[in-house]
Amino acid sequence: MADLRCTGARLALGVLLALGARPALARELKGEGPLDGATLQLTTNFDLRFHEVPDRLAGFEDSNVLNYTEQVLRNNLLISKPGLVVGLQVDEAAFFRNEYYLDDVLQTERPLYADGFLSPFDHALVRLEKVYATKRFGQVELTAGDTYASFGRGIALNLIKNTGIDLDTSIRGARSAFRVGNADFTVVSGLTNPQDVSMFNPNRGITKDQGHMVTGARVEVFDIGKASLGAHGVIYRFARADDVNSAALQRYTEDLDAVAAGATLQLNGVAGIDWFAEGDLVDYRAEEMVGEAEDGRLRGWAGYASAAAYPGKATVLVEGKRTKNTEVMNAFSGAEGWEIVAAPTLEYEMVITEDASATVNSNDVAAGRVRIDYAVVPRKFIPYVSLAGFRDEEVGGEHFNAVPETIGHGIVGWQLLEGRWVFQVNTGYRHDQRDVAEAGADRMAHMDLDLHIPVGEKNALEFTLNGRRFWWGNNPLQQTDFLEMNNAIVWHQGEKWAYILYQDFTNNPIITTDGNLTFIDPSSYGQDRDSLYGAFEVIVHPRPSSTLRLFYGAYKAGIRCAGGQCRTLPGFEGARVTWQSTF
Amino acid sequence: MTRTFAALALAFGLAFGPTVARADGQVAPNFTLRDINNAEVKLSDMKGKVVVMSFWATWCQPCKAEMPHLQAMYDELGAKGFTVLSVSIDDARAASGVKPYIKSNGFTFPVLLDKETTVVAQYNPDKTVPYTVVIDREGKIRNVHRGYNPGDEKKLREEVLAALGAGQ
Numbered sequence: 001m002a003d004l005r006c007t008g009a010r011l012a013l014g015v016l017l018a019l020g021a022r023p024a025l026a027r028e029l030k031g032e033g034p035l036d037g038a039t040l041q042l043t044t045n046f047d048l049r050f051h052e053v054p055d056r057l058a059g060f061e062d063s064n065v066l067n068y069t070e071q072v073l074r075n076n077l078l079i080s081k082p083g084l085v086v087g088l089q090v091d092e093a094a095f096f097r098n099e100y101y102l103d104d105v106l107q108t109e110r111p112l113y114a115d116g117f118l119s120p121f122d123h124a125l126v127r128l129e130k131v132y133a134t135k136r137f138g139q140v141e142l143t144a145g146d147t148y149a150s151f152g153r154g155i156a157l158n159l160i161k162n163t164g165i166d167l168d169t170s171i172r173g174a175r176s177a178f179r180v181g182n183a184d185f186t187v188v189s190g191l192t193n194p195q196d197v198s199m200f201n202p203n204r205g206i207t208k209d210q211g212h213m214v215t216g217a218r219v220e221v222f223d224i225g226k227a228s229l230g231a232h233g234v235i236y237r238f239a240r241a242d243d244v245n246s247a248a249l250q251r252y253t254e255d256l257d258a259v260a261a262g263a264t265l266q267l268n269g270v271a272g273i274d275w276f277a278e279g280d281l282v283d284y285r286a287e288e289m290v291g292e293a294e295d296g297r298l299r300g301w302a303g304y305a306s307a308a309a310y311p312g313k314a315t316v317l318v319e320g321k322r323t324k325n326t327e328v329m330n331a332f333s334g335a336e337g338w339e340i341v342a343a344p345t346l347e348y349e350m351v352i353t354e355d356a357s358a359t360v361n362s363n364d365v366a367a368g369r370v371r372i373d374y375a376v377v378p379r380k381f382i383p384y385v386s387l388a389g390f391r392d393e394e395v396g397g398e399h400f401n402a403v404p405e406t407i408g409h410g411i412v413g414w415q416l417l418e419g420r421w422v423f424q425v426n427t428g429y430r431h432d433q434r435d436v437a438e439a440g441a442d443r444m445a446h447m448d449l450d451l452h453i454p455v456g457e458k459n460a461l462e463f464t465l466n467g468r469r470f471w472w473g474n475n476p477l478q479q480t481d482f483l484e485m486n487n488a489i490v491w492h493q494g495e496k497w498a499y500i501l502y503q504d505f506t507n508n509p510i511i512t513t514d515g516n517l518t519f520i521d522p523s524s525y526g527q528d529r530d531s532l533y534g535a536f537e538v539i540v541h542p543r544p545s546s547t548l549r550l551f552y553g554a555y556k557a558g559i560r561c562a563g564g565q566c567r568t569l570p571g572f573e574g575a576r577v578t579w580q581s582t583f
Numbered sequence: 584m585t586r587t588f589a590a591l592a593l594a595f596g597l598a599f600g601p602t603v604a605r606a607d608g609q610v611a612p613n614f615t616l617r618d619i620n621n622a623e624v625k626l627s628d629m630k631g632k633v634v635v636m637s638f639w640a641t642w643c644q645p646c647k648a649e650m651p652h653l654q655a656m657y658d659e660l661g662a663k664g665f666t667v668l669s670v671s672i673d674d675a676r677a678a679s680g681v682k683p684y685i686k687s688n689g690f691t692f693p694v695l696l697d698k699e700t701t702v703v704a705q706y707n708p709d710k711t712v713p714y715t716v717v718i719d720r721e722g723k724i725r726n727v728h729r730g731y732n733p734g735d736e737k738k739l740r741e742e743v744l745a746a747l748g749a750g751q
Contacts, residue, residue: 038610039609039610039723041609041724043707043708043709045709076708076709078609078612078705078708080610080611080612080705081610082613085705087704087705087708089708134612136613141615143701147701148699148700148701148704150674150675150698150699150700151675152675153675153676153678154674155676158674158675158676160674160698160699161700161703161704161708162674162710163709163710163711164710177615222621222623228621268620274682276679308679308682308683308686310683310686314687315683315684315686315687316683317679317680317683319679342676343676344677344679345676350642371683373683373684375687375688375689378688378689379654379689379690380651382687415647417647417648419733420733421733422644422648422733424644424647424648450644452648452732452733454733454734460732460733492732495734495735495738498732541730544726544727544728544729544738545726545727545728545729547729580709580711580729582727582729
C-alpha cells in the first residue's frame with residue numbers, strides 16, 4: 001500500500017514550476033535598472049518516468065510495491081541585452097509512490113537525497129543549480145557565477161558541460177577573458193559545482209557538493225607569423241569528506257594538493273600541414289595522491305601532438321600522445337562520478353568497453369592514431385580508414401590485465417549523402433595483446449550504421465544499428481565473452497512525427513539490469529544469460545523548437561563515453577514522458 | 584552556499600522589479616570565438632546579416648547529414664546578406680579532428696570552436712546537437728530547431744528567406 005502523503009504538495013510544486021515554463025517568447029523586461037530592455041529566453045526540460053521494478057519483497061512475490069514514479073524539471077532562463085547576459089538554471093526532482101506500509105510500518109524505499117540536503121519536502125527538492133552574469137567592458141569579458149574552462153587539449157583542466165552523459169560540473173566563481181594586442185588571456189577561479197539532479201538517469205541519494213578549488217590562467221599569443229603560442233597554469237585544492245560541513249571558501253586558505261602547468265604551439269599551414277603540440281607537467285602534493293613516493297611528491301607529465309594534411313581529395317590526421325600519472329588528478333572528483341581533467345583518448349568512443357575504458361583512464365600510456373579520409377565525391381561519398389595503436393603499461397586497479405599490453409584498433413567507414421538519402425557506416429576490430437602469452441588477448445569486433453531511406457516526398461524510414469562482439473583473454477578477474485547491440489527502426493512521418501521501435505541485446509554479465517524480455521528468475525542476477533530488451537517511442541515536434549517524447553519499454557545499461565569521460569549508465573524499464581522546448 | 588545564491592537571486596529580482604512586455608525577438612547573446620584557422624569571430628560583427636548558427640560535433644551523425652544543406656544555403660544566399668556560423672562543440676581533447684572533417688567535406692562557411700562550452704551553455708543549455716538558431720539582421724533570435732531529419736532544411740530555408748525579406 002503506497003503512502004501518498006505530501007503528494008498534493010509535491011504536485012503543487014510541480015505545477016508551480018511548470019507554470020514557469022509557459023511560453024516567454026519575445027518577452028522584454030521594462031523597468032529601472034541594468035536589466036531594462038533585456039529579453040528573455042526559457043529552455044525547459046520536463047521528464048516524468050514510471051520505473052517498473054521487477055524485484056519483489058521476500059514473502060510478497062505478488063506485490064510490486066517497489067515501483068515508483070520520478071519527475072524532473074529543468075528550467076534554463078537566459079536574460080540578454082547588448083553587453084550583458086544573465087543565466088539561471090533551476091532544477092527540480094520529485095518521487096511519487098516511493099513509500100509503502102509493511103506490518104503497519106511506513107517504509108521509504110529509496111531516498112532522493114542524503115542528509116544535509118536542504119529541502120522542505122520528503123521526496124522532492126528544488127535547486128538553483130547554475131547562476132551567472134556575463135558583462136562585457138570593451139575588450140574585457142567578465143563572468144561571475146557558474147562558468148567553464150578548458151586549457152589546451154584538456155590535460156591540465158577540462159571542466160565543461162557534458163550533458164550527453166548527464167554531467168555538468170561548472171566552476172562557481174569568476175572568469176575573465178580579455179585581449180591585449182594579439183594575446184588572449186583567460187583567468188578563472190572558483191569552487192567546482194557538479195550538477196546534482198540527473199535529467200535522464202535515476203536520481204538517488206543526492207549528496208551535498210564538496211566544492212574543490214580550481215584556479216587557473218592561460219595566455220595564447222596569436223599571429224606570430226603562422227604560429228600561435230600558449231601557456232597555462234592551474235592550482236588545485238580538493239575537498240575531503242571531513243570538509244563537507246565546513247565553509248567551501250576555506251579551500252582557498254589551505255595547502256595546495258596539485259599544481260599543473262603546460263604550453264601549446266600551433267602552426268597553421270606550415271609546409272601545407274596544420275600542426276599542434278602540447279606539453280604538461282603536474283606536481284601532486286596531497287597524501288592521497290602521492291601514495292608511497294619517497295619524497296612525498298608525485299610528478300606527472302603528458303605530451304600530445306597532431307598534424308593534419310590535405311593532399312588532393314585526401315585528408316590525413318596523425319595524432320600521438322604520451323601520458324604519465326595525469327589521471328591521478330581525477331582521484332577526488334572521479335569518486336564523485338566526474339573528471340576534472342581529460343586528455344585526448346585516441347579511442348573510438350562509440351564502442352568503449354570495460355577493457356577500453358581502462359586504457360582511457362590509464363596513468364601510463366603511449367598512443368598514436370592515423371586517419372585518412374578520401375572525398376571520392378566531395379560532400380557526398382567520403383570513405384575513411386583509421387588505425388590506432390596503444391601501449392598501456394599500467395596494471396592493476398580498474399585494469400583487467402596483470403601485465404602490460406599492446407593494443408591495435410583499425411576502423412573503416414564511409415559517409416554517403418545524396419539528397420535525403422543518408423548511409424553512414426563505421427566498423428572495426430580492436431586487439432588487446434598482453435605481454436605474457438598465457439594471458440592471451442582481449443578482442444572486439446564492432447559496427448555501427450545509420451541508413452535513412454526517403455519514402456515519398458515527406459516520409460522516411462531509418463535503420464540504426466550498433467553492435468559489438470567481445471572476447472576476453474585470460475585474466476584474474478575473468479569475465480564471459482559477450483555480444484551487445486542497440487538497434488532501432490524509425491518511421492519519420494513528415495516533419496513532426498516519428499515512431500521508433502528499439503531493440504537492445506546484451507549477454508554481458510557485468511551489465512545486469514532490469515527489464516530484459518527474457519528475464520525469468522530473479523536469482524539469475526549476475527549470471528550469464530541472454531537479455532533482450534524492447535521499447536516503443538513516439539516523438540512529435542509541435543514546432544521546431546519543441547520535442548515531446550512518449551516512451552514505453554526497456555533499454556539496457558551500458559558504458560557510455562563523451563568528452564573523454566565514461567560512465568556506466570543504468571538501464572530502464574517502464575514508461576516516460578519527456579518534453580523539451582525553447583521559448 | 585545554496586542559500587547564499589538563492590538569497591542573491593531573490594534580492595536581484597526584488598531590486599530591479601521589472602515588468603514584462605512583449606518584445607520583437609530575443610537578443611542573441613554576443614560572443615567571441617576562434618575559428619578553425621585561429622581567426623577571431625564576434626557575433627556582433629555579423630549585425631546586418633541573417634545568421635544561421637548551427638551547433639554540431641564530429642561524432643554527431645545527423646549533424647553530418649545537415650551540413651551539406653547549410654553549405655548549399657551559404658552558396659546560394661551568401662550574396663544576399665546571409666551567413667552560416669557553424670559552432671563545433673567538440674571538446675578540447677577532440678579539437679584536432681574538427682578542421683580535417685571540414686576540409687575533407689569542402690565546407691567553406693565559418694566554423695568556430697566552442698571547446699569550453701561557454702557559448703553553447705547560453706544558447707543551447709541542453710547541449711543537444713544538431714541545434715540551429717536563426718538570427719535576424721537586428722541580432723534577434725527568430726527561430727530555433729532541435730535535431731535534424733533529412734527534409735528539415737526546407738523549413739529552415741523558408742525561415743531564412745523570410746528573415747532576409749523582412750530586413751529589406
